[in-house]
Amino acid sequence: MSKHVSDADFSRGNNTMNTVYGVALLPPNAHAGMSPFADETVGHLFADIWTRPGLSVRDRRLLVIGATAMLGRADLIETQIFGALANSELSKAELDEILLQLAFYVGWGNATAVQNGFTAALARHKKA
Numbered sequence: 001m002s003k004h005v006s007d008a009d010f011s012r013g014n015n016t017m018n019t020v021y022g023v024a025l026l027p028p029n030a031h032a033g034m035s036p037f038a039d040e041t042v043g044h045l046f047a048d049i050w051t052r053p054g055l056s057v058r059d060r061r062l063l064v065i066g067a068t069a070m071l072g073r074a075d076l077i078e079t080q081i082f083g084a085l086a087n088s089e090l091s092k093a094e095l096d097e098i099l100l101q102l103a104f105y106v107g108w109g110n111a112t113a114v115q116n117g118f119t120a121a122l123a124r125h126k127k128a
Contacts, residue, residue: 005032005043013047022086058089072110077117085125
């Protein structure tokens with residue numbers, strides 16, 4: 001078991017992560033102590049940070065989308081957008097506006113990656 005993350009915090013974080021992303025990302029037997037990275041991601045980021053008062057999950061997601069767009073990572077954008085669609089946080093019209101807004105701040109090359117992530121998430125959501 002991790003020195004810093006209890007099984008209870010890990011479980012709480014895993015539940016939050018499943019809610020945020022609209023799908024279970026870890027196997028049902030996942031627990032604290034799998035690795036320091038997993039412990040901090042699940043047992044701290046999702047148990048403590050994503051659940052803090054002051055910002056909604058949607059607000060936090062919009063910030064993560066913006067930061068991730070700067071990286072040009074279509075795969076990570078897809079994960080965020082799929083979660084937003086699964087939780088009815090963003091509409092197709094809002095996604096179109098987000099893409100256009102981001103294009104001017106993250107550059108057209110990164111915006112293309114964002115669009116690819118959006119398209120993949122929309123297709124995946126349709127199948128779900």
